[in-house]
Amino acid sequence: MVTRIAPPEKPWRLASPKTMPLIEIDQLSKHYQVYQKQEGLWASVRGLFHRQYRQITALDAISLQVERGEFVAFLGPNGAGKTTTLKILSGVIHPTSGTCRVMGHVPWQRANAYRRRFALVMGQKNQLWWDLPAQESFRLHQHIYQIPAEQFQATRDELVDLLGLAKLMRQPVRELSLGERMKMELTAALLHRPEILFLDEPTIGLDVVAQHNIQQFLKHYQEVRSITILLTSHYMKDIEALCQRVVIINEGRIQFDGSLAEIVGKFDQERIVSLRLADTTGIADLQQFGRVTRSQPPQVQLRIPRSQVTSALTEILNRYQVDDVSVSDPPLEEVFAHLFTQGREATDQGASAPKEDMAGSRRLTGEARH
Amino acid sequence: MADDVRTKPQQSANRIVNEPIPDATAGDGITGTGPLVYWRVFRTFVRNSLVRSMGFRANFWLECVSSVCWTIMNLVFFKIVFSYTDSIGRNTGWGENEFFVFLGTTWIITALIQTFVMPNAQEFSELIRTGHLDFALLKPIDTQFLISFPQMVWSNLANLFLGILLVGYAVLRLMADESNPLTLGFTQVGLYLFFILCGLVILYSVMIAMASTSIWLGRNQTLYTFWFYLTNFYRQPMEIYQQGMWGWTLWGFFTFVIPILLVVNVPARILAEPLRPGLDERTWSLAGLTLLVTLLMLGLSRWVFQAALTSYRSASS
Ligand SMILES: Nc1ncnc2c1ncn2[C@@H]1O[C@H](COP(=O)(O)OP(=O)(O)O)[C@@H](O)[C@H]1O
Ligand SMILES: [Mg+2]
Helix, strand or coil, X not given: CCCCCCCCCCCHHHHCCCCCCCEEEEEEEEEEEEECCCCCHHHHHHHHHCCEEEEEEEEEEEEEEECCCCEEEEECCCCCCHHHHHHHHCCCCCCCEEEEEECCECHHHCCHHHHCCEEEEECCECCCCCCCEHHXXXXXXXXXXXXXXXXXXXXXXXXXXHHCCHHHCCCEHHHCCHHHHHHHHHHHHHCCCCCEEEEECCCCCCCHHHHXXXXXXXXXXXXXXXXXXXXXXXXXXXXXXXXXXEEEEECCEEEEEEEHHHHHHHHCCEEEEEEEECCCCCHHHHHHHCEEEEEECCEEEEEEEHHHHHHHHHHHHHHCCEEEEEEECCCHXXXXXXXXXXXXXXXXXXXXXCCXXXXXXXXXXXXEEC | CCCCHHHHHHHHHHHHHHCCCCCCCCCCCCCCCCHHHXXXXXXXXXXXXXXXXXXXXXHHHHHHHHHHHHHHHHHHHHHHHHHHCCECCCCCCCEHHHHHHHHHHHHHHHHHHHHHHHHHHHHHHHHHHHCCHHHHHHCCXXXXXXXXXXXXXXXXXXXXXXHHHHHHHHHHHHHCCCCCCCCCCHHXXXXXXXXXXXXXXXXXXXXHHHHHCHHHHCCCXXXXXXXXXXXXHHCCCHHHHCCHHHHHHHHHHHHHXXXXXXXXXXXXXXXXXXXXXXXXXXXXXXXXXHHXXXXXXXXXXXXXXXXXXXXXXXXXX
């Protein structure tokens, strides 16, 4: 791209080491005190006078570094601490302990110089004026961020064009569909050309087409502008489509930090083999090749260890009359679910029974009375 | 949605690539947030809230009419009171016309607070409950400013005009009074306006501080109730409190602790001169106190606000 020379009036900038990470998180923890509601009338009356609190550990000493230009996905079940991390990074809340620097700033000091340089978009909270066309909110952003008129127009037109929003500019935000609203939110957030974009579940609740559109946009925008993006999601599709680096977080801890390929390589040891048989005799014997996960003759689905797939297939095709065969990877969801339960077993040391659901995994670390 | 984004990036890609990439370490080179920025943002708030209230026109007029009706009934009530008595309190100087200056001033201040301050205080409390305060905290501009002015309920301004009319009418009547006419100079009118401003700042500070407590309480639904209590006490000339132990206790409380008695009393005294000729010593000392209290309250509200922000938890989404 364009070669740039550091402006001479600020020579110190030349000296700033390129190796310094853009985001540095060190031993960051966040606890929430939450009021424990009591059951029953008498208990609630008593609760008026002395309340019982419990502590939720949303983040448990996480450390992480992100370089300029990276596209990082935070992945984890509900309550894992993803949103909390983004809120701390954007200075919305203070952590309980630990340090963090983003572009040299401590986020929760909320310096204007820092706040001009990033944006946060949340799938579940919108910031545009509900009763007015998005254009009015854009104008407000222009004034708040002191964007010069020309730059504002250029950026806005380009985003509106990319996201196909031109026809919707005059419509009050409340009349837009969820997907259209999300695109407007993205536009508003990018008007001041942030260097870092924090995205909290940007595709939540969207239909497949809208999800895809937003993924495509993000991918394109990140490549072209080479900004740094941190995205949280619990949709694997987002991650598959977008990110080179995945940070898996569960119960406030980082369980994994690496590339998507690594995860698949590490945890995904099986292949799914789907068969349609022309002749169903001896169908029960298929068990010897692997785990039968579905059997609806003439269709059978098998799980076969990755290393044995070729030999098993040769054998099956020899012995059976097969109409159709396909081999596929297990869905990523499953890989991650497996990973999360592993993580939990490690931390709980097998104390509790394995839980099926990925949701509601808040962990209690203590009780305090007030 | 039909025109898929998929094909678009290719078309517009070049345009983005050719633009300079934001400097790696510098940001956009903007060094400060000057007064001009605040003015522009304020203007946008005014514009947007006007557009919004015009969007619900029927509702706008209905609100205007209902608040004007209420205010006129208020006037009729005091007309009836003054058919029984010549003045409020003995030797206080608050005769009918002086009191109507007071009443008009009350309307002006109440209208301004209900147009500019109450909707925002209420909204602030709501932002805390829903976690939408997040967005205000992200903006490179003073957060207190940003939450103090976005909402304006213009229909409440109807009473401002009624107040101005009433004050104008009563002042003319006082100037035409043959036995003890009122004489007004520009300084006096200027002081009147200035102390109205002080009164607004005091009320703003009280309400913002109250609303800030929502950060610790989770929500504060008593905001309008609290406002109603306040209006009940600042609506009277302070002389009515100045007798008996209970009266003096209330007077002291609402002059020094929650200093809302100064809000209307000081500007109204300055304009109506109840103890003509000239402004009495008491008015001057109250004015001095008001000045001090205004600065103090503003500082205090800012301190409470900042302290509250550090405890903000941002509702989970
Ligand atoms: N404002 C809050 N008050 C109390 N608890 C909270 C608050 N925000 C988050 N939590 C708790 O912290 C944990 C992590 O939440 P969060 O970061 O929102 O998870 P995620 O975004 O990964 O779903 C959850 O157990 C959640 O209940
Ligand atoms: Mg979340």
